[in-house]
Amino acid sequence: MSNAVSEASKPEKPLRTLDIVNAGLAKRYRAERRFRRLGLAAIIASLAFLSMLFADIFWKGHTAFRQTFIQLNILFDPELIDAENLAAADYNGFIRKALEREFPEVSGRGDRRELSQIVSPGAAFILQKQLRDNPELIGQTLPLWVPANDDVDMLMKGHIDRYAPEGERRLSDKQLAWLKRLEEQNKIQKKFNKTFFTAGDSREPELAGIWGATVGSLYTLFITLLLSFPIGVATAVYLEEFAPKNRWTDIIEVNINNLAAVPSIVFGLLGLAVFLNFFGMPRSAPTVGGLVLTLMTLPTIIIAGRAALKSVPPSIREAALGIGASKMQMVTHHVLPLAMPGMLTGTIIGMAQALGETAPLLMIGMVAFIVDIPGSFTDPSTVLPVQIYLWADSPERAFVERTSAAIMVLLAFLIAMNAVAVYLRKKFEHRW
Amino acid sequence: MTPITLLIIVLILSSVFYFVGRKRAFAVAGGKGARGLHSLPTYYGALTALWCAIPALLVFCLWQMFETAIVTNLVIRDLPDQIRMLPPERLGLVINDIRNLVSGNIVSGEIDPVMQMAADRYRNVQAISMAALTVIALALAVLAALFVRQKINPGMRARNHVETVVKIILILCSTIAVFTTVGIVLSVLYESIRFFKIIPLTDFLFGLEWSPQMAIRADQVGSSGAFGAIPVFLGTAMISVIALTVAVPIGLMSAIYLSEYAGKKFRDAAKPLMEILAGIPTVVYGFFAALTVAPFIRNSGGMLGMDISSESALAAGLVMGIMIIPFVSSLSDDVINAVPQALRDGAYGLGATRSETIRHVVIPAALPGIVGGILLAASRAIGETMIVVMAAGLSANLTANPLETVTTVTVQIVTLLVGDQEFDSPKTLAAFALGLVLFVITLCLNVIALHVVRKYREQYE
Structure with missing residues (x-):
């Protein structure tokens, strides 16, 4: 076709407009196609970023759900255990002895220390717990699976190069040889990493878990939901249904729109200056975190709530008023129930935002290193995103996979919440 | 009890x-x-x-x-x-x-x-x-x-009593938003004024050196603390500009494609997927920037013989750009959809192709709204914290090279305030001064942007 055009445009006769147009047509169509491809490329680019992000995190993190364990024949030596005071026994000693029985040829202090380093320093606590739960084990020899040190774990998962020169890897040649022997005897295995889902934070990657942060997140979100949902709904109802149109309500409206775009870290400054310094509330507490996140999510909930109220047609209101309902009855009995799905959707989206928020919580001290699982709303605690931030800063290689795994858990929560919001919207969506 | x-x-x-x-x-x-x-x-x-x-x-x-x-x-x-x-x-x-x-x-x-x-x-x-x-x-x-x-x-008259009480509660709830703003302004302003009593305002706004570490004892050797915020502002501006150069073309082009070219099915599939990008917590982007993008840029720079800092502004800016793509695209999508069909039909009637209509008619008509959206995205980029905290550096370099380390306002606020602080040292108070600047700048951007977008909407309604 383009040939035909170019032949037709040969200037034999005086030029007609049509010829000029036809002459440029091929070029214009090319530009059209280019523009269109550019648009498609932009979308593909952003989706590619998205899949790259997910793939990267999955690739880095999927190994964290399995953890390397070493089987040791532990002898709970009755001479070394005081049955009255189980906590006082030297459990590290039991592990060392078990290792020495496994590798009788190892001698010398340095070598023995290296040998004991292949087992996690947390293994002693596991023995202690085992004994506390079953005191009859005293005097018995038991084959027990204890967690390996994080470097061993990394080696088993292929993150440490066996063939690198000895000085450049974190495990010595001797340790590699011992591990190889354990491997041949099938005494070193990867098992499901229960610790990751049940433990609090720890300096040792193999003992660190996300349960503490998850509980902290739950407490914080509970406070946020408890405060922001009623306040948000009340504000939306007042502004949409009752507020007179005057200067004061204008100020409130502009205010809410602006608050929605204030950087989250500024809310952290507010929390620090007002809640911590002025009111003297405890640092690192989920209560304060919940308060700050409430202020942060309120605009989202209010704006969504107003949109939901707006979508209820005026005929419903008029019908209610027509049969003698008061304005308050009209709102609470008719308008609010119809707007509720929309408000709930907005609230869930606001909660998802709050769950992923980190910066303001750094300001109010929720970045502390906290091992215990928080037990109340005022206990020092941390939240999932902050835990991710803390782990991302840790130098140990094993924390990289745990960070990615924690991100996967966080994203799973967020996706679940958003799926509920989408479901609610689809199920209760009304076209009036 | x-x-x-x-x-x-x-x-x-x-x-x-x-x-x-x-x-x-x-x-x-x-x-x-x-x-x-x-x-x-x-x-x-x-x-x-x-x-x-x-x-x-x-x-x-x-x-x-x-x-x-x-x-x-x-x-x-x-x-x-x-x-x-x-x-x-x-x-x-x-x-x-x-x-x-x-x-x-x-x-x-x-x-x-x-x-x-x-x-x-x-x-x-x-x-x-x-x-x-x-x-x-x-x-x-x-x-x-x-x-x-x-x-x-x-x-x-029980009903009237109850309704009055409930209405008062509703009014009280709706004033919380105002009190939040007042609280932000007062708390940030109060500490900032204390800061400016120690460090003059002009030194803060126009000083070229930023090193907030203060000597704790009088006889201590070391920095006495310099609070010139220009390097911090420039670093923020640079990372934001990098983010916008990534986000604006991609976001705008996707919005155009989605609203003008894409079929309904493609649109229904692609739009929610793009919005996932907006829902990912920023700490995840920060992790991605610090552990994947930054080393990648550093290594590829190394192959070309360039010396790139592992905390380069480029890595943080790029990832931040990805984060605000959905922001730009959904705002532009809204304004492009608000352009009346009659304008497009007029252009088609004159023989314009689709892309010509978009470039010469739709975009100019939607421009105020698009600019408003970009301003909102810019305010978002300036206030973004976690990506830069994790991927950008701490040292305040006065540089225009995106391959070097720069620091931003939010990074400085976080580093100055995390951990134990005493509330009478200029080091801590400086964070509030930076917070004030951040609040004022983002507030101005938001007010302008919301005003522009609203004016634009009214034009076609």
Whole structure:
């Protein structure tokens, strides 16, 4: 076709407009196609970023759900255990002895220390717990699976190069040889990493878990939901249904729109200056975190709530008023129930935002290193995103996979919440 | 009794009085049931319940606000003279120790008997205070509810009363947003003014050197603290510009494709997927930037023989750009859809191709809205914290090279305020000054952007 055009445009006769147009047509169509491809490329680019992000995190993190364990024949030596005071026994000693029985040829202090380093320093606590739960084990020899040190774990998962020169890897040649022997005897295995889902934070990657942060997140979100949902709904109802149109309500409206775009870290400054310094509330507490996140999510909930109220047609209101309902009855009995799905959707989206928020919580001290699982709303605690931030800063290689795994858990929560919001919207969506 | 238990008891009491009030209403109606009353019986119940809960809750809140201060003062009054005469900040430490003793987390090995006595006294006063609060709140709840119950008669306008109370609650809730803004402005401004009393405003705004580490002792060698914020501002600007150069073309082109070219099916699939990008927590982007993008840029730069910092502005900016793509695209999508179809039809009628229509008609018509959207995205980029905290550096370099390390306002706020701080050093106060600047700049951008977008909408409505 383009040939035909170019032949037709040969200037034999005086030029007609049509010829000029036809002459440029091929070029214009090319530009059209280019523009269109550019648009498609932009979308593909952003989706590619998205899949790259997910793939990267999955690739880095999927190994964290399995953890390397070493089987040791532990002898709970009755001479070394005081049955009255189980906590006082030297459990590290039991592990060392078990290792020495496994590798009788190892001698010398340095070598023995290296040998004991292949087992996690947390293994002693596991023995202690085992004994506390079953005191009859005293005097018995038991084959027990204890967690390996994080470097061993990394080696088993292929993150440490066996063939690198000895000085450049974190495990010595001797340790590699011992591990190889354990491997041949099938005494070193990867098992499901229960610790990751049940433990609090720890300096040792193999003992660190996300349960503490998850509980902290739950407490914080509970406070946020408890405060922001009623306040948000009340504000939306007042502004949409009752507020007179005057200067004061204008100020409130502009205010809410602006608050929605204030950087989250500024809310952290507010929390620090007002809640911590002025009111003297405890640092690192989920209560304060919940308060700050409430202020942060309120605009989202209010704006969504107003949109939901707006979508209820005026005929419903008029019908209610027509049969003698008061304005308050009209709102609470008719308008609010119809707007509720929309408000709930907005609230869930606001909660998802709050769950992923980190910066303001750094300001109010929720970045502390906290091992215990928080037990109340005022206990020092941390939240999932902050835990991710803390782990991302840790130098140990094993924390990289745990960070990615924690991100996967966080994203799973967020996706679940958003799926509920989408479901609610689809199920209760009304076209009036 | 803990405060939470007290709250729960008040709420239970209030719901009990709901039924009491309701029953009373039926009783006074004289056998005619609800028809003998001014309002529905539930309103009499609700009124009794409200009057039971509200005074008790008010007392509870006031008590909680002032309890700590009063208890502390009482304890200080009983301390030995030599402790009481300490300067305020030393006294604060002592109080802290006492509180630690009370809550049972003992820091030091041996306990000073004086401190132990003070702690006992503290616990004692606290217990008395809690008991007093319990008695007062519960008595008030019951008395107020009984009083209302007594007043119930068939002509009482219970519904109107309840509705007034509820409306007042609604109004109070809607003022919280205003109070939040006022709180932000006051708290940030107050600390900033303290900062500017130490460091002159001009030094802060126009100084070229930023190193906020202060010498703790007078004779200490080291930095005396320089608070010139220009390098910090420039770093913020550079990362934001990089982010916008990524986000604006991609976001705008995707919005154009989605609203002008894409079929319904493609649109329905692609739009939610792009919005996932907006829902990912920023800490995840930060991790991605610091552990994947930054090393990648560094390595590829190394292959080309360039020396790229591992905390380069480029990595943080790129990832931040990805984060704000959906922001730009959904805002532009809205404004492009608001352009009337008649404008497009006119252009098609003149023989323009689709892309020509878009470039010469739709975009110019939508431009104010698009600019508004970009301004909002810029304010987002300036205020973004986690990506830069994790992927950008701490040292404030005055540079225009995106491959070097720069720092931003938000990074500085976080590093200055995380951990223990004392509230009289310029180092801590500087964070609030930076916060003030951040708040003012983003506020201006937002106000302008919202104004532009609103004006634009009105134009076509």
